[in-house]
Amino acid sequence: MSEETNSEHAHDEHHDHPFPTWVTFGHTKDPIEGFLKVFLWLVFWTLLEVGAILQEFSFGVTMIVLFGIAAIKCWFIGSFFMHMTWDPPLVTRTAAVPTFFMIVLFLAIGLTSPGAVDDLRAVCGF
Amino acid sequence: MSDDYGHHGTIAPFLFCVATAVMFIGLVMATAGGEDKTGDTGYWFIFFFGLAGMLTGFMIWVQDYWNQTSEESEEIEVYHEFWGTITTRKFGMWIFLLTEVMVFSTLLSAYLRYRAAVPDYDPTLAECVGIDPCWVPAADVIRSHLIFGIINTFALLLSSLTVVLALYAAKNNNPKATTRYLFATLVLGSIFLVLKLWEWGEMKNGHFWGEECSVTVGQDIANHCIAPKYEHGFWLDTSLEGSTFYITTGTHGAHVFIGLIALVYLIAKANKDGYNEEYHDTIELFGLYWHYVDLVWVFVFPFFYLY
Numbered sequence: 225m226s227e228e229t230n231s232e233h234a235h236d237e238h239h240d241h242p243f244p245t246w247v248t249f250g251h252t253k254d255p256i257e258g259f260l261k262v263f264l265w266l267v268f269w270t271l272l273e274v275g276a277i278l279q280e281f282s283f284g285v286t287m288i289v290l291f292g293i294a295a296i297k298c299w300f301i302g303s304f305f306m307h308m309t310w311d312p313p314l315v316t317r318t319a320a321v322p323t324f325f326m327i328v329l330f331l332a333i334g335l336t337s338p339g340a341v342d343d344l345r346a347v348c349g350f
Numbered sequence: 351m352s353d354d355y356g357h358h359g360t361i362a363p364f365l366f367c368v369a370t371a372v373m374f375i376g377l378v379m380a381t382a383g384g385e386d387k388t389g390d391t392g393y394w395f396i397f398f399f400g401l402a403g404m405l406t407g408f409m410i411w412v413q414d415y416w417n418q419t420s421e422e423s424e425e426i427e428v429y430h431e432f433w434g435t436i437t438t439r440k441f442g443m444w445i446f447l448l449t450e451v452m453v454f455s456t457l458l459s460a461y462l463r464y465r466a467a468v469p470d471y472d473p474t475l476a477e478c479v480g481i482d483p484c485w486v487p488a489a490d491v492i493r494s495h496l497i498f499g500i501i502n503t504f505a506l507l508l509s510s511l512t513v514v515l516a517l518y519a520a521k522n523n524n525p526k527a528t529t530r531y532l533f534a535t536l537v538l539g540s541i542f543l544v545l546k547l548w549e550w551g552e553m554k555n556g557h558f559w560g561e562e563c564s565v566t567v568g569q570d571i572a573n574h575c576i577a578p579k580y581e582h583g584f585w586l587d588t589s590l591e592g593s594t595f596y597i598t599t600g601t602h603g604a605h606v607f608i609g610l611i612a613l614v615y616l617i618a619k620a621n622k623d624g625y626n627e628e629y630h631d632t633i634e635l636f637g638l639y640w641h642y643v644d645l646v647w648v649f650v651f652p653f654f655y656l657y
Contacts, residue, residue: 270507283465290652298645302645305511306637306638326455
């Protein structure tokens with residue numbers, strides 16, 4: 225493949241994979257640069273996470289902070305590294321199924337009282 | 351599209367999966383089966399039988415793909431009418447990841463259940479004295495050496511980036527860069543596993559504790575003194591904290607290890623033929639798996655290392 229074709233291809237990649245400007249701090253033509261900035265975002269959120277845990281928060285606040293930052297990091301990885309932003313909606317819908325069950329497991333069983341299992345039974349009607 | 355919807359006729363995946371199930375059944379029976387539930391060495395035969403089947407399936411699988419130089423043939427690159435917008439292989443990978451999410455959700459929710467129900471350890475609390483029913487999180491044990499957990503986190507995040515860069519290098523017909531990025535991913539994944547194993551060993555032997563700590567004084571995280579119940583180390587069978595920590599991080603580590611095996615294949619394949627604009631789906635599918643392993647760590651790190 226010629227140099228020209230290569231650059232055309234890279235240009236196409238850019239059009240196929242546009243990043244939100246707030247993620248890349250402005251418009252970028254290079255997808256590699258876009259992914260590098262996503263990585264920097266992940267580093268930033270990790271440092272924030274470590275810094276946040278050094279504070280003395282209650283259990284509830286700690287859970288909200290840790291889950292919140294983990295969810296944000298998941299969004300960055302899923303959306304850009306796993307290409308979900310650019311993939312057909314079928315991929316997002318497929319990923320939504322386990323995400324739903326994960327949230328049910330975390331909230332209804334993981335973070336609530338043992339009675340929550342009974343509550344879940346009542347909510348689900350069985 | 352051909353009328354066969356792309357099944358390329360190999361028995362390898364089926365053999366691999368069934369043999370893996372047999373191997374694990376054998377392992378469980380050999381270590382925890384028998385009449386007294388303490389294991390029966392007679393079942394090791396089933397374990398090794400399954401292991402042999404798994405390796406055979408794996409080798410057949412590798413052999414099937416080893417000589418291919420294109421994924422554009424209708425044998426592999428097919429689109430089923432139901433999920434016509436993505437390839438069958440990619441849809442299959444997403445279904446696989448769907449099941450994997452459930453595995454780690456179960457482990458993490460079990461851990462969170464204990465954390466929510468059991469009070470955190472405090473030496474001044476009367477309820478934490480005696481048989482020590484309070485929760486001493488792994489994070490307290492690791493706190494003095496948290497930097498290694500942070501290094502591991504950055505290693506995995508960076509490896510996710512290098513996989514993406516490998517895919518883009520392949521799409522841009524740059525086989526050398528593809529191999530380099532894949533190799534970088536292998537190195538970063540190996541760093542993760544080595545640090546993890548070292549960390550496990552140190553925790554098991556109690557080397558993370560301060561030398562001047564007195565068991566009678568109790569836990570003092572600021573001076574790296576851990577709760578009395580970990581006087582002899584922190585391991586799988588030490589406590590519920592140890593069980594949840596090692597099973598969750600161990601399952602994650604096993605996924606990293608499997609990823610490294612796949613990476614060795616990808617690097618060898620990249621060296622042999624070179625991935626390119628027409629032939630890069632395997633890297634993309636591996637990337638999905640590797641990013642998923644990274645995603646799991648995004649949850650494991652805060653809940654086992656920070657809190």
